[in-house]
Amino acid sequence: MSLDPWLVERLVCPATRTKLRYDEARQELVSDEAGVAYPVRDGVPVLLVEAARKID
Template identity: 80%
Template sequence: MSIGPVIDPWLLERLVCPATRTPLRLDEAARELVSDEAGLAYPIRDGVPVLLIEAARHL
């Protein structure tokens, strides 16, 4: 059960993929920000997006 949003919607609208500079989409179930263009998923830890290419999971 989720207590609140994984990430603030205001922040999500402003974040971009560091590899492609394209918008990210939220995968709330996986707690990740996904770059469909780069094929990468960035983790969200304690509500903080980790936008390091090295920390991303390849899709």
């Protein structure tokens, strides 16, 4: 399932307020600035700091 590009363009990281990029393969919204990825569950972005996973 893919996210609407219009929506992705408008979403920001709740921690840094910077743009997110969508990783379709992993179904995540990635904040390069914060070094975390937010899950997308059943097509719904979960933009909770507690739900984010740290990325390398």
